[in-house]
Amino acid sequence: MPPVRLHTDAELARDALAAPLLARAVRLARWAEPGRPVASGGALPESELSAAAELLGLAGDEDGPLYAAQAWQLAVDTGLVEIEESEEPTPGEASSSRPGGESGGDGDPDPADGEASAVGDFSAVATSGAELRLIAEGGPRDILDIWLDGFETVLADAAAPDLNDIADQIGEDGELDLDALDWNPEEEAEFLDGVLGNLYLLTALDEEAAAAPVPLPALAASMIVPEDMDEPTDDILEEVSEAMVRLDDQFRLLAPTGLIDYQPVDEALIEEVDGEGRIQEPETAQEFEDEDVSRYGMVRLTPLGVYAVRARMVEAGIDAPAVGDLADKGAGILLEALPGHPEPAAQAEAEQWLARRTPEGAARELLAAARGDDEDAPLRRLTCQQTLSLAGVEAEPALREVLDDRHLGGLARVWLAERGVADVPEPSEEMVFWLTVDTLAAQLATEGDSAELRDLVRGLVDQSGSFFDSAWRVDHPATADVLEAMGRLHPDKEAAKEARKAAFKARSRA
Numbered sequence: 001m002p003p004v005r006l007h008t009d010a011e012l013a014r015d016a017l018a019a020p021l022l023a024r025a026v027r028l029a030r031w032a033e034p035g036r037p038v039a040s041g042g043a044l045p046e047s048e049l050s051a052a053a054e055l056l057g058l059a060g061d062e063d064g065p066l067y068a069a070q071a072w073q074l075a076v077d078t079g080l081v082e083i084e085e086s087e088e089p090t091p092g093e094a095s096s097s098r099p100g101g102e103s104g105g106d107g108d109p110d111p112a113d114g115e116a117s118a119v120g121d122f123s124a125v126a127t128s129g130a131e132l133r134l135i136a137e138g139g140p141r142d143i144l145d146i147w148l149d150g151f152e153t154v155l156a157d158a159a160a161p162d163l164n165d166i167a168d169q170i171g172e173d174g175e176l177d178l179d180a181l182d183w184n185p186e187e188e189a190e191f192l193d194g195v196l197g198n199l200y201l202l203t204a205l206d207e208e209a210a211a212a213p214v215p216l217p218a219l220a221a222s223m224i225v226p227e228d229m230d231e232p233t234d235d236i237l238e239e240v241s242e243a244m245v246r247l248d249d250q251f252r253l254l255a256p257t258g259l260i261d262y263q264p265v266d267e268a269l270i271e272e273v274d275g276e277g278r279i280q281e282p283e284t285a286q287e288f289e290d291e292d293v294s295r296y297g298m299v300r301l302t303p304l305g306v307y308a309v310r311a312r313m314v315e316a317g318i319d320a321p322a323v324g325d326l327a328d329k330g331a332g333i334l335l336e337a338l339p340g341h342p343e344p345a346a347q348a349e350a351e352q353w354l355a356r357r358t359p360e361g362a363a364r365e366l367l368a369a370a371r372g373d374d375e376d377a378p379l380r381r382l383t384c385q386q387t388l389s390l391a392g393v394e395a396e397p398a399l400r401e402v403l404d405d406r407h408l409g410g411l412a413r414v415w416l417a418e419r420g421v422a423d424v425p426e427p428s429e430e431m432v433f434w435l436t437v438d439t440l441a442a443q444l445a446t447e448g449d450s451a452e453l454r455d456l457v458r459g460l461v462d463q464s465g466s467f468f469d470s471a472w473r474v475d476h477p478a479t480a481d482v483l484e485a486m487g488r489l490h491p492d493k494e495a496a497k498e499a500r501k502a503a504f505k506a507r508s509r510a
Contacts, residue, residue, distance in 0.1 A: 002204040003321040003345045004310060007303045013140035015304040016147035019258025024056050024071035025150070026135055029080035031055055033128035040123045042076045042083040044069065070256075077153040078146050079131035085124045144307070151257050151308050158250040159189045191223065191243075192250060193312075198222050199260075199301045200309040205342055213261065216251075216297030217279075220244045241279045245270060248297055259305040266295040327352045331362075331369035335380045338387070339446055350387045359391045363398035371407045373477050382442035385411045393419055410435030433474045436460065441478035444485055454489045461486070461495050472502040472509065480506035 006012070016022055031052065038044055044052060049065050052072060058064030075081040134142040198219065202209065220243040225232050232240070248265045255262040269279055279296065301309065313320040323345050326334050334353050338346045354362050370384035371377070388395065388411075399415050402408040403425060410431050416424045427435075443453050461467050471483060480503050487499035 001201065001313065001318060001320040003323050003325070003341055003349065004200070004204045004306055005207065005323045005345060005348055006307055006310070009140035009144065012304055012307050013143040013147075015258055015302065016143055017135070019147070019256065019304070021071060021074055021154070021256040022147055022150060022258070024067070025075040025078065025080055026132070027056060028052055028068070028072050029075045029128050029132045032075075032081050032126045033132070036126040038083065038124050038126045040085060042072075042081070042124065042126060044072050044126075067256075074150045074153065075129075076126075078150045079129040080135070080146070081126050081132075082129035083124050083126055147258075147304075148308060148311060151259060154254060154257050155192070156189075158253045159185065159192050161188075194223055195219060195247065196301070196305075196309050197313075199299070200306060200313075203301055203306055204345070207342075207344055211300070213263065213298035213300040215293045216244050216247060216265065216299060217293075219299065220247060244279050244297065251297070251299055258302060259308055261300050261302055263294060263298040265297040269295060323348045324352050325349075327356050329353075331365040331384075332380075334387070335366070335369050335383045336376070338383050339379055346386075347390070350390055354387070354390055359394035360396075360398050363388055363391055363395035364401070367398060367402055367408050367412075370411075371405075375477075376445075377407070378438045378441035378478060379445045381407065381411060381438060382446075385414065388415055389418075393421075396421060406431075406434065407438075410438070429470070430474075433470055434476055437471065437474050437476045437479050437482050440482045440485070441476070444482065449485065449489055453485075454491070457486045457489045458491065461490060461492075461499075468498045468502040472505040474506075 007015075017026070036044070036048060038048070049068055049072075050059075053059050053061075053064035053068040056064070056068055056071065058067050061067070072081070076083065131146050134146065199214065202214065217240065220240045221232070224239050224243055225236055229236070244265065248270075251260060251262045252264055254260055265279065271279075310320045310322065321337075326337055326349055334350070338349060341349060357365070366384045366387055370381045372380070388399075396416065396419075399412040402412045405412070410427060413424055413427050414435075440453075440456070443450075443456070447453050468483070472479065476482075483499050483503035483506055487496045487503060490496045490499060
């Protein structure tokens with residue numbers, strides 16, 4: 001994977017604590033600190049659930065109890081709340097439990113004392129767990145570890161089938177018929193991982209584009225429509241529609257974790273067809289152009305989401321670098337890696353690498369790593385030149401040391417000239433041509449026959465009518481290949497012919 005720029009641990013920890021689901025779970029864990037009677041396994045009884053919803057300010061929301069239950073479950077799953085099972089059930093007395101441990105009246109015991117607070121028998125007591133103390137006393141990494149644990153449980157829930165579907169497929173023997181359910185847990189988890197991976201890749205490749213949310217239809221299509229399919233079939237479009245409905249449900253569940261920013265699908269667009277949800281799509285191209293695409297759902301990974309998806313990739317053994325990973329590596333490793341980075345990430349990586357060293361020391365290390373006549377050397381030197389452009393004038397002594405170096409003298413003169421340094425000797429014609437061939441070889445390695453390289457080739461030939469008469473004599477391992485490429489790229493037939501002749505001379509000379 002291409003590298004991503006991560007926010008600092010402190011910034012990510014603040015985002016994690018501000019995420020609705022974890023914030024609610026922490027409040028409920030503190031509420032449970034004195035002790036709360038619960039059912040075996042930790043489920044809150046209905047009266048306690050109502051009290052929890054009230055504590056969270058969700059009493060007026062019809063889904064308040066559901067949100068409270070989700071937050072409570074997260075608190076249990078992450079260790080913010082611990083459940084102590086009793087050998088025998090504790091008989092409950094009728095009362096109305098309210099957050100804060102107030103008595104329900106009529107002499108009922110205070111629920112803050114850990115006694116029963118609702119009708120029924122409870123076989124366990126919930127108290128605050130050790131992880132709650134880490135929230136207050138631990139460092140950013142401790143908070144992120146707790147958040148990641150919670151995210152994993154929610155992600156597993158998101159990949160699970162709908163509870164109503166499960167209930168319909170439980171036989172008389174109490175066993176779940178997975179075949180009838182038409183649900184493959186591995187495939188569903190892989191699909192959701194793939195969707196998050198696509199969002200991650202978009203973020204890594206283009207940070208500016210990733211700042212804008214992705215339309216849900218485009219995201220679903222990226223997982224289903226084959227790359228070589230010009231026009232999706234009706235069956236493929238139906239699959240995309242089904243995937244959008246599924247992703248809409250999953251993203252609604254994931255959004256409170258802080259993983260994503262999500263604008264759900266407009267409920268008016270969802271219809272039931274043969275018992276399954278479908279997205280109503282515009283019937284004509286004009287209707288599609290006129291439609292507000294945001295009604296179909298919009299999603300993007302948050303910085304916390306980028307951190308989480310990368311953490312899962314690394315755990316799975318995927319090479320998912322982060323900017324800054326190379327800061328303590330040698331110059332050779334840096335120069336080899338940077339060409340594969342998107343431009344903003346490459347600059348940020350180079351800046352962090354330089355920040356660990358003095359300008360002069362960094363320049364000397366980079367220049368030493370840039371030498372060589374191997375196939376990758378031109379690209380190393382171009383990357384060295386780009387990295388050195390970020391170094392301060394304090395690097396000047398290291399650049400002056402290589403002015404007479406065949407590999408490095410040209411780029412050293414360019415660096416010194418760009419900074420207006422005095423007393424820089426003029427390069428020889430041989431050095432100018434060698435640097436030109438070296439630069440073109442490096443750009444061919446990264447760009448191929450690009451439009452930018454075509455313009456550069458044309459400009460070089462136009463500036464010097466006798467370019468090819470001298471270029472074929474250049475003592476550079478890539479001379480013939482560069483001239484051959486110039487023959488392909490130059491739009492003028494006569495110039496292209498001269499380039500091919502020069503390439504032949506270079507090969508004969510070699």
